[in-house]
Amino acid sequence: MQLDGLDHANLRCRPQDLPAALTFYRDLLGLTEGPRPAFDFPGHWLYAGGRPVLHLAARETVGPPEGPAAGVSFEHIAFRARGLAATRAMLAERSIPFAEAPLPGFPLHQLFLTDPFGLRVELTFDMAAEG
Numbered sequence: 001m002q003l004d005g006l007d008h009a010n011l012r013c014r015p016q017d018l019p020a021a022l023t024f025y026r027d028l029l030g031l032t033e034g035p036r037p038a039f040d041f042p043g044h045w046l047y048a049g050g051r052p053v054l055h056l057a058a059r060e061t062v063g064p065p066e067g068p069a070a071g072v073s074f075e076h077i078a079f080r081a082r083g084l085a086a087t088r089a090m091l092a093e094r095s096i097p098f099a100e101a102p103l104p105g106f107p108l109h110q111l112f113l114t115d116p117f118g119l120r121v122e123l124t125f126d127m128a129a130e131g
Helices: 015-028 084-093
Strands: 009-013 032-034 043-048 051-058 076-081 099-102 108-114 120-126
Touching: 009 015, 015 032, 015 043, 015 051, 076 108, 084 108, 084 120
Parallel strands: 009 051, 076 120
Antiparallel strands: 032 043, 043 051, 099 108, 108 120
């Protein structure tokens, strides 16, 4: 087997939480809605670069997933991003708190923010491309 990259993340929430998820991931972060199979539950597939990178799946009952092992958690989801200065300004304009973390020895700069459900989201900017 050979892995070629990360395909997508799935965020499961209650149907009434879909609007908050769309406001954050689509309207704030700029992911776009795209085709989604005709599942028997509400949801959205959100795309970046022509690929569905985030699946929103709404279920009436949302229990914790089985696992992970004690002492382990899934820490965050990261998106490649462009436009660091504009992103900082937009987040400040909307009073959305974020933390910054340049990576020593790498031309990458990270912004961390929290989605409406308390999940950490990383935006990674390639500073060589930022100019």
